[in-house]
Amino acid sequence: FQEFESFEEFRTAVCYHHKRPPIPDDTNPKLRRLIERCWHSNPAIRPPFTEIVEALDDVILEVAINDEYG
Numbered sequence: 812f813q814e815f816e817s818f819e820e821f822r823t824a825v826c827y828h829h830k831r832p833p834i835p836d837d838t839n840p841k842l843r844r845l846i847e848r849c850w851h852s853n854p855a856i857r858p859p860f861t862e863i864v865e866a867l868d869d870v871i872l873e874v875a876i877n878d879e880y881g
Contacts, residue, residue, distance in 0.1 A: 841869045 812832065815821040816860070824830040834843050835879045845866045851857050 827841055839874060841866065841873065845870070 812821055812824070812830075815824065829850075831850050834846055838846075845858070845863065847861065848856070848858050
């Protein structure tokens with residue numbers, strides 16, 4: 812967020828206007844969905860940490876094992 816000149820501007824944009832950095836187009840789709848869920852403006856909708864860990868395990872396996880039949 813280089814466009815912000817002060818912490819106050821940054822905090823307001825993120826906390827009140829829900830500004831987020833762009834997710835690169837080549838990001839794994841499962842990881843993209845997880846990031847977006849974690850960034851949800853309503854904290855009650857964000858996944859619990861146990862679910863985040865499970866989702867990350869899935870992403871790691873998917874990325875590490877490059878075999879569609881594996």
